[in-house]
Amino acid sequence: MKNYFMKSVMMVMTLAIVIPLGSLQAEEDLVDVQLQGLNDWHGQIDYEGYDEDFDGDGEEDPAGRADYLAAYLDEYKEDHGNTLRVHAGDMIGGSPLIAASFQDEPVVEIMEAMNMDVGTVGNHEFDEGVDELLRMVNGGEHPDGTEGYDGMDFPMVAANVIYKDTEELIFDPYTIEEVGGEKIGFIGVATTETPNMIIQDGNENLAFTDEAEAINEYVPELQEQGVKAIVVLAHNPARQDGDVITGDAADIANSVDDEVDVIFAGHNHVYNNGYVDDKLIVQAYDYGTAFSDVDLKIDPETGDIVEKTAEIVKVDQSQVEPDEEVAAILAKYEEKVDEIKNDVIGEAAFDLEGGYPTRGEIGDNALGNLIADGMVEAMDSDFALMNGGGIRADIQEGTITYGDAFTVQPFGNVLSKVEMTGAALEDVLNKQISAEYGPDYSVSGFAYTWQDETQEVVDIILPDGSEIDPNETYTVVVNNYMYGNAESGIAELSSNMEVGPVDLDATVEFIESFEEPIAYEAEGRISEVEPKEEYDLPVDGTPASDRAKERLQELAEKGVFDQKNKGKNSKPDHAQGK
Incomplete structure (x- = not known):
């Protein structure tokens, strides 16, 4: 009996050893491939973010900047013989002075120095129209560019971006890269929301088809060429909470052929x-502060x-020495823009935060x-x-330079003054409130309350504390991006459009007009109020709707709408059009 037991144990132990050994043998036969991915760089080649305490000293440490990013990519490549570098769009557009001054060509120069292998388009690649994008990809000189610019030395792919008139793709839908003796197919797509986020001028003939349908159309073509490893570069957002990923990229994962293995997401x-559905989804923040390392x-x-x-x-700068080749490229362009970039235009009394409005009483x-x-x-x-997406950075306490202002407003949009009624203004404000994010626009000259339940404005209060007159005609300034965006309703609901200065010029001149350090704050121009079922409940006999109006009127009496005059000199108003 004892011998039988021992014999049985030995058989089990042998099986336990043999099975892993067989697995290890199979593991050794597999080909290791590394994919390093970027997204949403926006030409921020000189950007240093301070959002994490890497060394544990209680202070936020610098992350990013192109020369450190390049060094990090190489550091993580050292143990891999088979590496490809990819990006998921918005690598250019919305760029700081060092890149935008030269049509973002320095960004391409650095991507080539970092040996980028394949990329796709985001919405910002279309900031100056499709013809300029094609020039950026294929080469050709621009008056503001660099001499002898010859385009990108890596392929751009986009399976769902077509010309309306011919229905032809603007780029190849996919590319096949061979690494370690294995073929990998890369399909590119851009969000179908792109037309709502780009200027119409120069992009009128573009259409963006369903992403999943486009991907599924080209998977069989790749399979016919013997490609079974398929990666999607998708300029589509995703959101992760714990282990759960949702958003457009997740929807794509659930809808595309299971031959797709990896999705590089972007945009948000x-x-x-x-x-999601056994497909790996990755996204690495923005501005070159991180990258996706996929094995x-x-x-x-x-x-x-x-x-x-x-x-x-x-990209923790303390862990590597900057890449010498990329550092030299940076230095070359920094020298060219140094004088204008460092021109002092004002001073901030404290940090001035920008971006999109937020939910809450002070939005x-x-x-x-x-x-x-x-x-x-x-x-x-x-x-x-002013649209939130047009405010690309904050202004830090202390000296404000032209370069700081340019980083905040890099698009070169032109101001447009229109006439619209109070009722039309309310309609425009309603259109800019989304269920997911809340309001989009910063405002001047009035304050308003809004309700999340309905995503609609409740009250609009003028500087004298009165309510806006729905039948009165008012003048409203927006930028040309907002005016040309059909989703905003601005062009449709207004008349007598008048062109003004470049938005950055207006901001710079306004900053220069302050004699004292600028002390702007969030103050309640935009305010979220209670859900409808609570909104009309009286408190001490006062309905909530009246309380909201009273609060806005109190803001008016406190001079909130005159904050722009705080610390200013007494020089006359700027001439229109500058």
Whole structure:
């Protein structure tokens, strides 16, 4: 009996050893491939973010900048013989002075120095129209560019971007890269929301088809060429909460052929690293502060990806020495823009935060208020609206330079003054409120309350504390991007459009007009109020709707709408059009 037991144990132990050994043997036969991915760089080649304490000293440490990013990519490549570098769009557009001054060509020069292998388009690649994008990809000189610019030395792919008149694609839908003896297919797509986020001028003939349908159309073509490892470069957003990923990229993952293994997401500048329908989705923040490091194992007999894992790597400057080649490129362009970049135009009393309005009782932000007030002054208007996506950075406490202002407003949009009724203004404000994000525009010349339940405005209050007159005609300044965006309704609901100065010029002149350090704050120009079922409940006999009006009227009495005059000198209003 004892011998039988021992014999049985030995058989089990042998099996336990043999099975892993067989697996290890198969593991050794697999081909290791590394994919390093970027997204949403926006030409921020000189950007240093301070958003993480890497060394544990209680202070936020610098992350990013192109020369450190390049060094990090190489550092993580050292243990891999088979590496490809890819990007998921918005690598150019919305760029700081060092890149935008030369049509973003320095960004391409650095991507080539970093040995980029393949990329796709985001919405910002279309900032200056499709013809300029084609020049950026294929080469050709621009008056503001660099001498002898010859385009990108890596392919751009986009399977769902077509010309309306011919229905032909603007780029190849996919490319096949061979690494370690294995073929990998890369399909590119851009969000179908792109037309709502780009200027119409120069992009009128573009259409963006369904992303998943486009991907599924070309998977069989890749399979026919013996490609079983397929990666999607998708300028589509994703959101991760714990292990759960949602958003457009997740919807794509659920809808595309299971031959697709990995999706590089983008557009919303966040972290993603997880699985949807057994497809790996990754996204590495923005501005070159991080990259996606994806490890694949490919079965050489079938060509399939059989394992896929990823890490999102932050670019901690303290861990590497900057790449010399990229550092030299940076230095070359920094020298060219140094004088204008460092021109002092004002001073901030404290940090001036910008971006999109937020939910809550005080939803506006200091920099949005400052810019909108500058728009009013530049064009002598009643009101101004400034889109949150057009405010690309904050202004830090202390000296404000032209380069700082350019980084905030890099698009070169032109101000447009229009006439619209109070009712039309309310309609425009309603259109800019989304269920997911809330309000979009910063405002000047009025304050308003809105309700999340209905995503609609409740009250609009003027500087004298009165309500806006729906039948009165007012002048409103916006930028040409907002005016040309059909989704905004501005062009449709207004008349007598008048062109003004470049938005950055208006902001710079407004900043220069302050004698004292600028002390703008979030103050309640935009305010979220209670849900409808609570909104009309009286408190101490006063209905909530009246309480909201009283609060806005109190703001008016406190001079909130006159904040733009705080610390200013007494020089006359700026001439319209500068």
